[in-house]
Amino acid sequence: MGVPKRIKRYEGQHALVDGIPYVMPINCxxxxxxxxxxxINADxxxxxxxxxxxxxxxxxNGKGLLLITVINYLETSIGKYIEFSVAIACTHGRKPAPRLLPGLMMGFYGTGQYVVDLPVSSEISVKGGKGIWGMPKHQANLDYEITDDTVSSQYEKDGQFAMRIEIDRPSRAWIPFNIGATNYCQFRNMLFASYxxxxxxxxxxxxxxxxxxxxxxxxxxxAPLRELEIDGDAILxxxxxxxxxxxxxHFDTWFLTYDEAPETMPEGMESVVDLGLSEEWLASPSITDYQQFKI
Structure with missing residues (x-):
């Protein structure tokens, strides 16, 4: 799926949202x-x-899918930052979709990922990502390391170890791709979809x-992610x-509905209104005794 032509026509135009200046299109x-x-256990x-x-x-096989994506954004409209995405593959609609088919008919089934957690390096990324697109961003201690054999990223917050992902580095990157993806997020107790x-x-x-x-x-x-019964062997x-x-x-928003009246209110605008535009990062992760947490 290529970039829509209307977005390409914005190239070089300027936008200003919540005090954050953007040169369009917003890119990396x-x-x-x-x-x-x-x-993971889909149920x-x-x-x-x-x-x-x-x-x-x-x-x-009826299993669900946990997706870990970490991007070291070297050049964006709001500076450099790392983004550590923890998400669950999902569909959007009145009822559950059949197995596998949503992977082929993504538009019909609203196939995408629900972002459970999204730590980032900079405050300005939190302000823009959460305040505009409803993404569950928050600032954390992150790194991104590439060696000859592995690619890894570690996530810590408030002096506590949160997560680490390591993959074996492929011998070469040769497969071209051009894809679109949908991110679903909860903010203000509404469902946001960004593309x-x-x-x-x-x-x-x-x-x-x-x-x-x-x-x-x-x-x-x-820690609650352990309830998903994550298989320690990756499939991709x-x-x-x-x-x-x-x-x-653009993005889409819908009211979220429940069988019973919700008793608590998730994060809302109060979590972003006082944020600034700093591009400074927190210190790099420093915890090394993480082997006990291996899945």
Missing amino acids: VDSPALFAGFQ KARAFLPGNELHPFRLW IYFKGKAGFHLFNSANARLYIGDHPRT TAFIPEANGILDD
């Missing part, structure tokens, strides 16, 4: 990205999805060759040395 350039997918994944309108995507288009060249590992190590700590933002890993992405010029 030549930024390395890692990706890993793990099988338990349903409890992580808000409202009645999202449903876990199911693989051929992004990526292109580049990737190296993949599948099934038995998809070697990854996932570590989940005791931080309250990540990928590394994109130079990803180029464009964020769509």
